Amino acid sequence: MIFLSYWYLIFVAISLPLYWVVPTPRAKQIVLLAACVAFYVHFAGGWVATIPILFLGVITYLCGLSGKRSLCIGAIVLCVASLVFYKYTLFLASEFLRTFAPTYTEGILQQLNPILPTVAPLAISFFVFEFVHYLVDVLKGNYSITSPLQFALFGLFFPSLVAGPIKRYEDFIPQIQKPIRPTGAIMVYGTVRIAVGLVKKLIADNLTIYLNFWDKQFETVDLQWRWLFLLMIATRIYLDFSGYSDMAIGYAQWLGVKLPENFNFPYIASNLRDFWQRWHISLSTWIRDYIYIPLGGNRHGTARKIMNAIIAFGLCGLWHGAGWNFLAWGLWHGFGLAVSSNYKTVMGFAGAKLHGGLEAVPFIGWAITFLYVSFGWLLFFYPIDRAWTMAKLLLGVSS
Numbered sequence: 001m002i003f004l005s006y007w008y009l010i011f012v013a014i015s016l017p018l019y020w021v022v023p024t025p026r027a028k029q030i031v032l033l034a035a036c037v038a039f040y041v042h043f044a045g046g047w048v049a050t051i052p053i054l055f056l057g058v059i060t061y062l063c064g065l066s067g068k069r070s071l072c073i074g075a076i077v078l079c080v081a082s083l084v085f086y087k088y089t090l091f092l093a094s095e096f097l098r099t100f101a102p103t104y105t106e107g108i109l110q111q112l113n114p115i116l117p118t119v120a121p122l123a124i125s126f127f128v129f130e131f132v133h134y135l136v137d138v139l140k141g142n143y144s145i146t147s148p149l150q151f152a153l154f155g156l157f158f159p160s161l162v163a164g165p166i167k168r169y170e171d172f173i174p175q176i177q178k179p180i181r182p183t184g185a186i187m188v189y190g191t192v193r194i195a196v197g198l199v200k201k202l203i204a205d206n207l208t209i210y211l212n213f214w215d216k217q218f219e220t221v222d223l224q225w226r227w228l229f230l231l232m233i234a235t236r237i238y239l240d241f242s243g244y245s246d247m248a249i250g251y252a253q254w255l256g257v258k259l260p261e262n263f264n265f266p267y268i269a270s271n272l273r274d275f276w277q278r279w280h281i282s283l284s285t286w287i288r289d290y291i292y293i294p295l296g297g298n299r300h301g302t303a304r305k306i307m308n309a310i311i312a313f314g315l316c317g318l319w320h321g322a323g324w325n326f327l328a329w330g331l332w333h334g335f336g337l338a339v340s341s342n343y344k345t346v347m348g349f350a351g352a353k354l355h356g357g358l359e360a361v362p363f364i365g366w367a368i369t370f371l372y373v374s375f376g377w378l379l380f381f382y383p384i385d386r387a388w389t390m391a392k393l394l395l396g397v398s399s
Contacts, residue, residue: 001201002043002162003247011039016254020181028179029149032255036156043162044122052121053155056082060131061151064138072135079135083128086120091322123162125319127155129286134169136290145173159251163244165262165282172257179256190253197246204240207232218390226394233381234374238267241280267373270358270365272333272340275373287316302342309341310334320380325387329379336372 002008015035022031044050056079063075093116097105109116121127134154138144145151153176154169182190214221214229221229245262252259260282269275276284292312298305310331317330344351358365375394378387 001205003244003251004198004201007042008039011035011042012251012254019255025177025179026149029153029176032176033149033153033156036153036158036161039158040122040156040161049121052082052086053124053127056127056131057152057155060135060155061145061148064135064144064151065146067138067144069139072139076132076135079128079131083124086117086124088318088322090116090118095324126161126164126166129166129283129290129319130155130169132290133166133286137168137170142170145169150176157252157257159248159255159257160259163241163248164280165245165248165260166286167259167282171260175257182253182256186253186256190250193246193250193253195250197243197248197250200239200243200246204236204243207236207239211236219393223394223396226390230374230378230394233377234267234370237377237380238263267370268366269369270362271369272336272372275369276333276337283316283319287312291315302345306338306342309338313337323383325379325382325384328384328387329376332376332379336376340369 015031015038019028019031019035022028040053041047041050044053059078060075063071066072093112094105094109097108101108134145145154150173154167154172157167157172160167211229211232214225218226218229242263249259249261262281262283264278264281266275266278269278292308295308295311296304297308311334313334314327314330317326317328317333320326320329344355347354375391378390381387382390
């Protein structure tokens, strides 16, 4: 884990005091950028591994600075194409060959190895989402970042670099232009957030050991242990994701920067829409603003609204990883959102009565939502056929 490595602890012990010792905002920005570059180069694996991100950053900065529509759209296409190339090309090539030329798949892949990317640049998904957000907002008439130093800080800000939250530049840039020295209360708050995140991550890591052990025995254990296993999966992924976000927010607080909250007790949600307003909030709002709404949102009738939600969350699933199971997980949530957001309208009188019943007994809505989300985590962690088998066993159906 990056935030627990000895290198990182030494890095923070050196960079944080130096950042607050230097007297001017520009000097602080230079120190912070040097720290961010050192962080990225170290964890990315060296200078060579930074070249793709450096190239995308320069193009994004220059096109955003120009404000020209054609250049900004071209930069958006380049960013998305780069994400697809590095993260999905090998997966798509392998699936294509296994479908149409299974006998020659391994040989062809060996021939393609020199040109196919095997490892994506560190945090390319977060870079691309933030660069696309920046370019789209510039196209909407928002200001361009004129300072290359400030743009580089927006892209490379180390607390949120690897696991988010996904930043919006309109909120971030003013905070580094005029950094405010954190008060004692803010520093304490940042420390508490880091400590909470650390505890969450440690629990998640121990749950991972438990899950890896019992995974191989899932078919043989009793039904109640299978349900406990599902509960542990849901707990583990929440603690893991939110733990990283807590630590990122805490370290940013130490630097006088307020990052957006990313998790707000998602497992108390009463429906799927409520869940996605609480789970990975910076991602779900990005999906809403830059995929769902541009597709048409809810402006073109119920059928189009449902299709837009399914497409948006299918892409959300693929963003998490190159695999059919991630696409299935995204479609699972897109379909669930479509149903939970539209059943009242589509079903007419029956939908209104059902909605009234769920409103009258909130526990039912919560239970349905939690179970739906939890079964979805099987698709997130396992191949589709394995997730299907596990789901049937949880419901007492022999495979």
